Amino acid sequence: MKRVTNVKLPSMLTPAHISRFGCELHALGEADEFEFDFGPRRWFPPFSMVLLAMHLRRFRDRHNGANCFVSNFDNHGYAAHMGFFKTFGLDHGNAPGEAPGSSTYVPIQVVRRRELAEQAWQKYSEMGFAIEEKAAALSSILTNRTSGVLQDTLTYSIREILRNVFEHSEAEEVFICAQHWPSRHEVEVGIVDAGRGIRAGLAENPNFQFQAHRESLHAALMPGVSGNIFAGRGDETWGNSGYGLYMTNRICRAGGSFFICSGDAGLWLEGKRKVDVPCDLQGTAVRLFLKTSQLSDLKDRLSGFHKDGIRAAKEIAGANTSYASAASQMLSRDFQ
Numbered sequence: 519m520k521r522v523t524n525v526k527l528p529s530m531l532t533p534a535h536i537s538r539f540g541c542e543l544h545a546l547g548e549a550d551e552f553e554f555d556f557g558p559r560r561w562f563p564p565f566s567m568v569l570l571a572m573h574l575r576r577f578r579d580r581h582n583g584a585n586c587f588v589s590n591f592d593n594h595g596y597a598a599h600m601g602f603f604k605t606f607g608l609d610h611g612n613a614p615g616e617a618p619g620s621s622t623y624v625p626i627q628v629v630r631r632r633e634l635a636e637q638a639w640q641k642y643s644e645m646g647f648a649i650e651e652k653a654a655a656l657s658s659i660l661t662n663r664t665s666g667v668l669q670d671t672l673t674y675s676i677r678e679i680l681r682n683v684f685e686h687s688e689a690e691e692v693f694i695c696a697q698h699w700p701s702r703h704e705v706e707v708g709i710v711d712a713g714r715g716i717r718a719g720l721a722e723n724p725n726f727q728f729q730a731h732r733e734s735l736h737a738a739l740m741p742g743v744s745g746n747i748f749a750g751r752g753d754e755t756w757g758n759s760g761y762g763l764y765m766t767n768r769i770c771r772a773g774g775s776f777f778i779c780s781g782d783a784g785l786w787l788e789g790k791r792k793v794d795v796p797c798d799l800q801g802t803a804v805r806l807f808l809k810t811s812q813l814s815d816l817k818d819r820l821s822g823f824h825k826d827g828i829r830a831a832k833e834i835a836g837a838n839t840s841y842a843s844a845a846s847q848m849l850s851r852d853f854q
């Protein structure tokens with residue numbers, strides 16, 4: 519007899535709901551047929567959209583011998599426009615990167631290592647600069663500006679998360695989706711890779727080899743903690759120092775929130791609050807959520823976080839306590 523499994527999308531599409539849905543999805547046993555019901559029309563926030571698409575992609579790859587049917591996908595015109603369905607292989611709507619975007623949103627797009635390396639090579643410069651250029655271009659789409667506090671803050675934060683993908687995850691590509699709501703003073707950016715995950719990235723450094731994903735995640739967010747054993751030594755512009763995730767999560771937590779998940783651990787940070795979120799992700803997903811009305815000069819904020827970080831790193835065994843790399847303290851145009 520044919521084994522048929524019905525899968526309903528969660529009724530709410532918050533990051534925590536999608537994370538839990540991912541756990542349920544990947545725990546499903548084999549079947550001959552899977553029927554996905556996308557249900558009634560509802561709001562697809564950018565991070566949730568890209569994370570859900572990546573879960574469905576992994577599911578499709580794992581169950582490639584089974585028939586998958588999807589119902590009610592035509593209730594989701596906005597998601598189709600943003601490239602959601604084609605990201606996981608359903609032939610409906612735009613492909614990732616196809617929709618032009620607007621002054622308020624970036625539809626799902628793929629950033630490839632090969633393309634960044636090519637750009638860097640053509641300019642005889644380093645990958646770090648090509649990544650920063652990409653981050654600045656994405657921020658400009660969202661802010662409709664080429665300078666200013668929000669533009670700088672977004673460029674810095676997106677740059678640090680993209681650098682991590684290409685420096686630590688071993689993934690060849692990363693998916694990104696974002697939106698700015700000027701009247702609500704909010705920006706949300708979702709960045710998801712299907713690479714080796716934080717635990718494996720961090721374990722490159724014998725000081726930070728943990729069994730649990732959760733422990734690795736907590737450690738990676740601390741100042742001076744890096745998978746690169748040479749972190750903090752040498753003075754290359756784009757050298758690692760273990761400060762990227764620390765600085766970025768502090769930027770977001772001041773008024774907004776920061777969510778990161780990898781392996782079976784997810785962590786939601788908001789102000790002084792930390793909440794564990796169940797998760798099952800091959801790779802790493804980061805959600806940056808900024809409250810734009812609370813932003814002051816980026817350089818001042820980074821310098822404050824840097825001072826706090828150096829002090830805190832002294833209490834962490836194995837952390838780089840000497841300094842944060844030039845890049846992790848500012849945007850490259852400030853030190854060129």
Ligand SMILES: Nc1ncnc2c1ncn2[C@@H]1O[C@H](COP(=O)(O)OP(=O)(O)OP(=O)(O)O)[C@@H](O)[C@H]1O
Pocket residue numbers: 678682683685686687688711713714715716717718719720721738739743744745746749756757758759760761762763764802843846
């Ligand atoms: N996408 C990722 N995939 C795998 N591992 C990651 C990823 N992002 C971060 N990590 C791990 O977390 C560690 C801490 O990241 P963080 O950005 O804070 O510091 P860094 O990248 O080592 O140094 P810096 O950002 O100062 O150049 C990384 O060294 C890496 O081991």
Ligand SMILES: [Mg+2]
Pocket residue numbers: 678681682761762763
């Ligand atoms: Mg980094």
